[in-house]
Amino acid sequence: MNSDTENYARRGQLIEAAKEEFLEKGYNKASLRSICAKANMTTGALYFFFKNKEDLFDEIVSKPLEELKAILAEHFEEDKEFMTKITDISEGDIDHSDISDKIVDHIYSNYDxxxxxxxxxxxxxxENCVDEFVDLTEKSFIQMMDESLKRMPGCEIDRYMSHWLAHITVDAFIHEIKHDKNVETARVRLRNIMNYLVHGWVTLTIVKK
Amino acid sequence: MNSDTENYARRGQLIEAAKEEFLEKGYNKASLRSICAKANMTTGALYFFFKNKEDLFDEIVSKPLEELKAILAEHFEEDKEFMTKITDISEGDIDHSDISDKIVDHIYSNYDxxxxxxxxxxxxxxENCVDEFVDLTEKSFIQMMDESLKRMPGCEIDRYMSHWLAHITVDAFIHEIKHDKNVETARVRLRNIMNYLVHGWVTLTIVKK
Amino acid sequence: MNSDTENYARRGQLIEAAKEEFLEKGYNKASLRSICAKANMTTGALYFFFKNKEDLFDEIVSKPLEELKAILAEHFEEDKEFMTKITDISEGDIDHSDISDKIVDHIYSNYDxxxxxxxxxxxxxxENCVDEFVDLTEKSFIQMMDESLKRMPGCEIDRYMSHWLAHITVDAFIHEIKHDKNVETARVRLRNIMNYLVHGWVTLTIVKK
Amino acid sequence: MNSDTENYARRGQLIEAAKEEFLEKGYNKASLRSICAKANMTTGALYFFFKNKEDLFDEIVSKPLEELKAILAEHFEEDKEFMTKITDISEGDIDHSDISDKIVDHIYSNYDxxxxxxxxxxxxxxENCVDEFVDLTEKSFIQMMDESLKRMPGCEIDRYMSHWLAHITVDAFIHEIKHDKNVETARVRLRNIMNYLVHGWVTLTIVKK
DNA sequence: GATGAATGAGTGTTCATTCAT
DNA sequence: AATGAATGAACACTCATTCAT
Structure with missing residues (x-):
């Protein structure tokens, strides 16, 4: 038990040191030597706790990332169900505040x-995780529109624009996290931005065949 | 003449090989040895043509970048003059097609x-050249709005939103270049996007004090 | 214990190899590759023990040098106190045998x-450590003469000559170390030379204003 | 004729540039590229005028060095003849002013x-040219003393001391050239120093068997 | 569990020299 | 007589990773 606790502590030191180093220098330029030194450990010790450099990086980012993916998956599922119930997209304007807040909260809880x-x-x-979110976002949008499009003969989705808007949507969160450390401000701003983007989804992506 | 052509060719080979390597691995991970090998040259030869690694990179990107800056500077200057002549911003809606096309053409002429x-x-x-363009764009926007704001008492610019929109504006070009190699398509798309962004400038950035 | 001894031994091998290489080729031309080869080590190994080339050099020369500086500082301090007690410089001729011997012993204990x-x-x-010793020596001399000069109106010190004599004094030790590996012989010779140099200090450096 | 003159000029440019570079960086660190650039020449051109790096260095230092050797050789020859004519060394104190001045003048005429x-x-x-002068000086001294020693039974020369004094003698010139660019001052100082050194020759080098 | 020593291939860069033209 | 392109070995130094202890 005692040694388990110790190990846990040492592992934690390593992770903290790694966060610092990775944030400062990026994955490539970060030095394991330097991380171990910061954590008062020998280079060899690192390899007891982690398989290699990438595994250490993984440890830091993987869980928060998976959780975010889960949050999104759940949301998209709800959206899907919602779309089957309504008859017209303009009828009930979708409120993005809820999901936007959830995402912001999660990101800011795992800021580093x-x-x-x-x-x-x-x-x-x-390195391409952003692209994955963009894809998820786009798929979700397209899925939401499909029902409506059935009632709009002669119209289709411009895939470039839907992709760009998905990109912008994801990028808005990234921009926010990079420019503001305050979660309250982030929430408000992203709600505004999401609302602005809704216009984009409608005006830019739906085009005549 | 013959040897001039040859020299020019060898230098060109080097630049082509460098483009390939830099594009594939990025500046940091690109290996001069690998570049020289691709160009069928010894490592020493590179240093006859270029001062060092950065100089080689510079050779590839510097001129197109400076030219783009010049294009923008000229455009912003014209915009400035234009704003002094009109009385109301809504009166003559600014047409961005012209500058948008110019930028697209220039970028696609220097694609790599x-x-x-x-x-x-x-x-x-x-590494921060994108930020520079964002700053330029934002400054240009603010400068254009200043006149109008005088006739809108109680209003001011939300600097976060203006920065974000400048960011999105620049990013739209980046997104385009990364996703489509066809210049014609790019022109059309960016005109549409620029028009959409105009709404953003008005609805998101102008707020009550 | 065993591994400690081994590690110490490997480090020692490196230092010995470095001494050999540095002595043979000088700092600039010495090759770390060559040093490592001599010590049956890879180039990377050197960087476990030492920060860089200069650190390795430092390891060899720094301690003996600092110790010599300390010996001299102590001696000059004693001289200073001594001078305040006597009234005439010719009265009690300074005996340099003691300090000369100390210096010789220290240098020969750290010959390489x-x-x-x-x-x-x-x-x-x-690279300028000799100059430092020359400066120290000259300062010490001038300090010693100052008291006497008060009783010699119309006289002053010729700074070129005092500097040259300081230079010769230091150089005598250098010459000795370069020409004779036997410490006993060195001791005797340097005593003689120091005595001869005393004449110089008096006849060459004190001049009429 | 014309092209000969041109070549001569280009060669001269190269030598001047080389002097500058060698003085600044020393032989090892001097770069032929850099020298050629300073002389507005291509690296290949250098190899038309000079065999290699050392040959270029040779060109700068060789002639003045040989001339100095000749001056000394002549002087030592005169000394030798002089010694055969006198019966006692103390009888006619040797005046070193003449040779000292000659050396100083020659050195300062080829300062760089x-x-x-x-x-x-x-x-x-x-790199060992100083040693050669020291050897020459010592030999000359010993040769001068040999006659006198015949009349001093039980005495011999302490070779270490004679070597050291020769070293000091040569070093005095070196010290001077490094510390003073004015030839007049140099002349006066070196006369004084030479006189002081005569004492050394007598008191330090002649010892009882 | 953890150490610390060691590896070996890799990096950008410099250099005197060569040689076809 | 001179060019300028090219060589190729050398340099100090860094790195993630391994492994006997």
């Missing part, structure tokens, strides 16, 4: 991890 | 250079 | 280090 | 060359 993911994950399996 | 600048310039003097 | 310092420290922080 | 020889000739065939 997401900053790392967004700015320092080059040469990592996570 | 801009791709490099945007994706692989970390640890280079160019 | 001083040889290195004197002949192979170009491009090192130590 | 000698500075180079003394400070920047490491890794050159000239």
């Amino acid at each position: 991890s997401f900053l790392l993911l967004l700015s320092g994950s080059e040469n990592t399996v996570f | 250079s801009f791709l490099l600048l945007l994706s692989g310039s970390e640890n280079t003097v160019f | 280090s001083f040889l290195l310092l004197l002949s192979g420290s170009e491009n090192t922080v130590f | 060359s000698f500075l180079l020889l003394l400070s920047g000739s490491e890794n050159t065939v000239f």
Whole structure:
């Protein structure tokens, strides 16, 4: 028990040191030597706790990332169900405040991890994680529109625009996290931005065939 | 003449090889040895043509970048003059098609250079070049609004939103270049997007004090 | 214990190899590759024990040098106190045998280090260490003469000559170390030389204004 | 004729540029590229005028050095003849002013060359040229004393001391050239120093068997 | 569990020299 | 007589990773 606790503590030191180093230098330029030194550990010790450099990075960013994915998946599922119940998209304007707040809260609860993911994950399996969110967002949108499009003959979705708007949507969160550390401010701003983007979804993505 | 052509060719080979390597791996991870090998040259030869790694990168991206800056500077100057002549912003809606096309054309004429600048310039003097364009764009916008704001007492500009919109504006071009190699398509799309963004400038950035 | 001894031994091998290489080629031309090869080590291993090339050099010469400085500082302090007690410089001729012996003993106890310092420290922080000793020596002399000069109106010190004599004094030790490995012989010779130099201090450095 | 003159001029430019570079960086660290650039020449051109790096260095220092050797050789020859004519060394005190002045004048007429020889000739065939002068000086002294020693039974020369004094003698010139650019001052100082050194020759080098 | 020593391939850069033209 | 392009080995230094202890 005692040694378990100790190990846990040492592992934690390593993770904290790694966060610091990765945030400062990015994945590529971060030095394991330097991380171990910061954590008052030898280089060899690191390899007891983690498989390699990427595994250490993974440890920091993986869980918060998966959780965010789960939050989104759940939301998209709800949206899907919602869409089957309504008959017209303009009828009940979708309120994004709820999901927007949830995302903001989660990101800001794992501030360092997401900053790392967004700015320092080059040469990592996570380097394209933003793209994944963009894809998820776009798919969700398209799925939501499909029902409505049935009632709009002669119209289709411009995939470039839907992709760009998904990109902008995700990017708004990234921009926020990079420019403001205060979660309250972030919430308000992102609600406004999400509302503005709704216009985009309607005016830019739905085009005549 | 013959040897001039040859020299020019070898230098060109080097630049082409460098483009390839830099695009593939980014500035940091690109290896001069690898570049020289691709260009069928020894490492020493590179240093006859270029001062160092950064100079080689510079050779690829610097000129197109400076030209783009010049195009923007000229445009912003025209905008400034234009604003002094009109009395109301809504009166003559600004047409962005012209500048948008110019930018697109220039970027697509130097496709690789801009791709490099945007994706692989970390640890280079160019690593913040996007920020520079965002700043330029925002300044230009604020300058354009200043006159109108005088006739809108009780209103001011939300600097976060103006910054974000400038960011989105610049990002739209970046997104385009990364997703589509066809200049014609790019022109059309960006005109549409620019028009959509005008709404943003008005609805998001002008707020009550 | 065993591994401690081994580690110590490997570090020692490196230092010995470095001494050899530095003595043979000087700091600049010495090759770390060559040093590591001599010590049956890879180049990377060196960087476990030492920060860089200069740190390795430092390890060899720094301690003996600092110790010599301390010996001199102590001696000069004693001289200073001594001078305040006597009334005439010719009255009690200063005996340099003691300090001369101390210096010789210290240098010969760290023979290689001083040889290195004197002949192979170009491009090192130590490259001007001889000048430092010359300055120290000259300052000490001038300080010693100041009291006597008060009783010799119309006289002053010729700074060029005092500097040259300080230079010769220091140089005598250097010359000795470079030409004779036997400490006993060195002691006797340097006593004689120091005595001869005393004449110089009196006849060359004190001049009429 | 014309092209000969041109070549001569280009060669001269190269030598001047080389002097500058060698003086600044020493032989080892001097870069032929840099020298050629200073002389507005291509690297290849240098190899038309000079065999290699050392040959270029040679060109700068060799002639003045040989001339100095000739001056000394002549002087030592005169001394030798002089010694055979006198019966006692104390009888006619040797006046060193003449030779000292000659040496000083020659050195100061080729200031840069000698500075180079003394400070920047490491890794050159000239790196030990000082030793040669010391040897010459010592030999000359011993030769001068031999006659006198015949009349001083039981006495011999202490070779260490004679060597050291020769070293000091030569070093006095070196010290002077490094510390003073004015030839007049140099002349006066070196006469004084030479006189002081005569004492050394007598008191330190002649010892009882 | 953890150490610390060691690896070995890798980095950008410099250099005197060569040689076809 | 001179160019300028090219060589290729050398340099100090860094790194993630390994492994006997």
